[in-house]
Amino acid sequence: MSASEPTALERFLNGILPENPIYRQLLGMCPTLAVTGAMKPAMTMVAATAFVLIAANVIISLIRGLLKPHLRILVFTLTIATFVTIADRFLAAYVYEMSKQLGSYIPLIIVNCIIISRCEICASKQSVGVALADAVGMSLGFGLALGSIATVREILGAGQWFGVTVLPPDVWPSWGIMALPPGAFLTLGLLLALVNWIGQRRAESLALREKQSKG
Amino acid sequence: MSDEPRKGGYIPQAWLVILLALFYGAALAGTQTALGPRIEENKKNETYAVIPQLVEGASQEQTKAVVVTGQNGNEQPVYQARAADGTLQGWVLPAQGQGFADRIDLLIGVTPDVSTIVGLYVLDQKETPGLGALITGTKFQNQFRGISTDQPVVVVTSEPQAGQIRALTGATISSDSVADIVNQTIANLKEPIRKLER
Numbered sequence: 460m461s462a463s464e465p466t467a468l469e470r471f472l473n474g475i476l477p478e479n480p481i482y483r484q485l486l487g488m489c490p491t492l493a494v495t496g497a498m499k500p501a502m503t504m505v506a507a508t509a510f511v512l513i514a515a516n517v518i519i520s521l522i523r524g525l526l527k528p529h530l531r532i533l534v535f536t537l538t539i540a541t542f543v544t545i546a547d548r549f550l551a552a553y554v555y556e557m558s559k560q561l562g563s564y565i566p567l568i569i570v571n572c573i574i575i576s577r578c579e580i581c582a583s584k585q586s587v588g589v590a591l592a593d594a595v596g597m598s599l600g601f602g603l604a605l606g607s608i609a610t611v612r613e614i615l616g617a618g619q620w621f622g623v624t625v626l627p628p629d630v631w632p633s634w635g636i637m638a639l640p641p642g643a644f645l646t647l648g649l650l651l652a653l654v655n656w657i658g659q660r661r662a663e664s665l666a667l668r669e670k671q672s673k674g
Numbered sequence: 675m676s677d678e679p680r681k682g683g684y685i686p687q688a689w690l691v692i693l694l695a696l697f698y699g700a701a702l703a704g705t706q707t708a709l710g711p712r713i714e715e716n717k718k719n720e721t722y723a724v725i726p727q728l729v730e731g732a733s734q735e736q737t738k739a740v741v742v743t744g745q746n747g748n749e750q751p752v753y754q755a756r757a758a759d760g761t762l763q764g765w766v767l768p769a770q771g772q773g774f775a776d777r778i779d780l781l782i783g784v785t786p787d788v789s790t791i792v793g794l795y796v797l798d799q800k801e802t803p804g805l806g807a808l809i810t811g812t813k814f815q816n817q818f819r820g821i822s823t824d825q826p827v828v829v830v831t832s833e834p835q836a837g838q839i840r841a842l843t844g845a846t847i848s849s850d851s852v853a854d855i856v857n858q859t860i861a862n863l864k865e866p867i868r869k870l871e872r
Binding site: 493522525526527530533534537538541544545548549551552553555559562563564566 | 687688690691694695698701702705706709710712713716720775776798799800801802803807
């Protein structure tokens with residue numbers, strides 16, 4: 460492939476923050492809003508999505524030379540749907556309660572744009588190593604985003620983190636709204652603003668330093 | 675797409691898709707074979723755990739599954755819910771049918787003579803979150819309590835009368851599905867269960 464494509468390390472690092480799927484690309488909003496009421500469902504979702512993303516990226520990269528341009532989206536969807544179904548059955552067999560709680564959000568990973576976008580942008584164009592690094596980086600970025608939102612919502616909404624009480628009820632009057640859908644929008648909006656604000660400040664200070672070093 | 679067929683016909687174009695579909699199909703069949711029994715086991719454990727909620731006074735230890743042949747000729751298990759002293763408190767009927775998105779699995783609790791519904795529980799569903807998925811809520815399920823099995827359950831969108839339940843939303847597919855599954859199952863199993871030995 461052309462020399463301008465990012466390397467494995469660049470792909471990996473980009474996925475975590477510079478091209479974070481949630482905070483930078485605003486993809487995969489459905490699970491971000493729907494399952495971040497507490498850490499346990501959020502992390503189950505992250506694990507299932509990471510499994511599908513990694514498997515799909517690796518397989519698409521392996522068969523990238525055989526893809527017909529007009530049939531590629533069909534192949535992506537077929538691959539993603541297969542691994543989502545495997546993940547769904549696996550959760551139902553080993554973490555039944557969690558699988559019931561997540562309900563249709565696990566099958567809905569099929570339509571998570573993060574996965575199909577990585578197949579299209581990276582896996583169908585680059586080698587297996589790069590595709591794997593890209594999938595792991597993006598999964599970490601997704602985990603970071605869902606983890607941060609779920610942390611804020613579970614602590615403020617229930618005084619707990621991963622089901623363990625961190626703010627006892629006599630200290631903290633759990634804000635029920637944080638566990639409900641409005642809490643998801645509020646938290647996502649505020650964290651999105653925070654991440655962008657930090658990013659902007661860093662860019663400004665970098666630009667300033669460059670200017671000074673030149674002058 | 676152009677009007678002319680693509681060069682070489684379908685196979686050279688689609689062989690990869692066909693091959694992948696076969697390969698993925700085999701992978702899914704393998705997964706289901708490996709994990710299916712475990713998932714069924716989980717559902718069965720859950721069934722036993724909720725039977726005391728469905729049939730008042732039933733004891734989990736005294737409950738046992740018996741096979742009954744429905745009026746459609748198919749054999750299926752039903753659960754005899756017995757109190758700790760062994761008296762029959764009612765029956766729990768596993769039932770399933772098509773919902774809006776996927777199969778809905780239900781448990782229906784009925785009185786010993788199958789004349790009245792005493793409880794309903796949704797074991798598995800994949801209905802729309804926030805709308806159809808509310809069939810898992812107790813508010814919806816409790817409406818079935820006390821309905822006579824002489825008449826089919828009717829779904830309405832206004833204030834329900836005797837023998838009726840109120841749909842969750844104006845679009846009633848999920849509510850209708852649950853009511854249909856309940857009606858079909860009771861129609862199928864009512865007489866056979868009455869003939870069973872107590």
